[in-house]
Amino acid sequence: MKFWILALLVWGASSTSVSAADQPDQQTPPSCVMSETLTHAVRGFLAASSSVGYRGTMLVEYGGDREFIAVHVDPESGENELTRLNQAVGPAPRPVASLPRVSPGPCHLARYYGLAIEPGPAVAGRATYRLSARPRDTLRLAYVMDLDAEFYVPLRVLAASPEGQILERYEFADIIFEAKVVPTDDGIRDGELVASKYYLAALPPGFTVVNQGRLPVDFLVLSDGLATVSVFVENQPNSLPSGEGFALRGSSLTYTRGNAQRQLVTVLGEVPITTARLLAEALRQRGEAE
Numbered sequence: 001m002k003f004w005i006l007a008l009l010v011w012g013a014s015s016t017s018v019s020a021a022d023q024p025d026q027q028t029p030p031s032c033v034m035s036e037t038l039t040h041a042v043r044g045f046l047a048a049s050s051s052v053g054y055r056g057t058m059l060v061e062y063g064g065d066r067e068f069i070a071v072h073v074d075p076e077s078g079e080n081e082l083t084r085l086n087q088a089v090g091p092a093p094r095p096v097a098s099l100p101r102v103s104p105g106p107c108h109l110a111r112y113y114g115l116a117i118e119p120g121p122a123v124a125g126r127a128t129y130r131l132s133a134r135p136r137d138t139l140r141l142a143y144v145m146d147l148d149a150e151f152y153v154p155l156r157v158l159a160a161s162p163e164g165q166i167l168e169r170y171e172f173a174d175i176i177f178e179a180k181v182v183p184t185d186d187g188i189r190d191g192e193l194v195a196s197k198y199y200l201a202a203l204p205p206g207f208t209v210v211n212q213g214r215l216p217v218d219f220l221v222l223s224d225g226l227a228t229v230s231v232f233v234e235n236q237p238n239s240l241p242s243g244e245g246f247a248l249r250g251s252s253l254t255y256t257r258g259n260a261q262r263q264l265v266t267v268l269g270e271v272p273i274t275t276a277r278l279l280a281e282a283l284r285q286r287g288e289a290e
Contacts (some may be wrong), residue, residue, distance in 0.1 A: 026033060028150070032107040038117045041129050042106040045150030050075050052151045056124070057085070058174030062168040062250025070089040104208075104225035112136055112206040112224055120146040121280025123155035139204050139249060139275045140161045140227050151177050157253035159236055162272060167249030178198040196220055198233050200282045202229065204275050222279070231279050236264040244280075255280065 033200040035041075055072040070083040100159040109115060113133040120128035128146040135142055144163070146156040156171040196212040196219060203209070203222070207229075211221035217234040236242075242258040255276035265283055 032110050034106055034110060034115070035117070037129075038115060038131075039106050041117050041131055041147060041152060045131065045147055045154070046104070046106075046208050048152045051180050052153055052159065053149075053178035053181065054175055055178070056131065056172050056174045058170050060168070060170040060250070068173075074178075108206070109133070109225050112140065112213075113226065123148075124175050126150075126155060126175070128155055135162055137205070138272060139278075140206075140224060140274075141167070141270055141272065143226060148149075148177075151180075153177070159270065163210060167248075168252075196233075198231075198283055198285055199278065200231075201284050202278075202282045204278050227268060227270050229271045229275070232266040232268070233283065234266075236262045237287065244251060244277075246276070 011157060028193075053145055055070075057070050060067055060069060062129045067087075068085040070081075070085055074080060113135055116132045116134075118130050120130035122128065123146050127149040129149055129152075131143075131145045131147055133143045133145070140162070142160040142162065144158040144160075145154045147153065149153050153175075155175065157169065158166060159168045160166050171219045194214055194278065196214060198218050198220065200209065200220065200222075202220040203287055204224075206224040207222045207227075208224075209220055210223050211219075217232050219233070220231045222229050222231070242260065244255065244257040246255040248254075251270045253267070253269065253271060253273060253276055255273060257265045257280045259265065265280045267279050269276075
């Protein structure tokens with residue numbers, strides 16, 4: 001992902017929602033053993049993106065770059081705003097769509113991440129729990145999150161590669177929480193769904209498709225509960241040769257590949273390049289022989 005906060009920086013497409021329950025993960029264990037404190041913190045973190053509103057200013061650091069971003073998240077209305085404070089004097093807020101709600105549960109995450117919790121340091125003047133999520137494979141990144149002790153919103157996050165290289169860090173300098181809301185099922189009715197013309201013949205372990213659509217181009221959105229990744233498909237420009245390329249900005253990977261069908265596939269999200277390649281290779285157009 002960007003965590004559900006920073007994922008808003010790259011997620012802005014109009015979309016139709018697909019419940020994660022519609023595509024159950026057959027690998028999720030029926031039960032798991034976790035401490036009560038860890039279970040409560042993970043559940044609070046997973047629920048916070050759709051139930052806690054807040055506004056604040058955070059510092060984002062990646063490589064040698066850093067920037068301040070003003071954030072306003074309103075899960076009740078879905079009208080969220082980001083303002084990049086380093087780009088211009090008096091910059092206008094950028095409206096962004098809410099991310100799809102994903103509720104895989106603590107046991108699902110524990111299958112793909114080694115989870116641990118301990119008391120955390122104060123961040124933005126608030127008490128925290130430190131939640132560590134270390135990947136059990138090379139298909140996802142590692143995270144260390146300092147969660148607000150009351151609302152479980154991540155106040156400080158460090159993202160690292162599977163090899164342990166620090167990719168990105170963000171931290172709130174100030175934050176004001178607003179009233180909690182009760183999530184409601186306001187998804188688009190089945191009759192209004194417009195599925196993408198494309199699907200994935202195989203999914204990386206732990207990931208499910210949580211969104212899809214055709215505007216502005218065909219796209220699919222996947223999540224494993226922590227990481228979020230989008231796949232976009234469009235016609236390949238004649239001037240662009242077939243092959244692959246990628247760019248990494250902090251923990252956000254942009255991977256592109258042109259194929260023999262003259263399609264340009266772009267994978268964008270917080271995943272290693274191995275995962276991006278798997279997604280690009282698994283892409284199929286509906287109606288093709290499976």
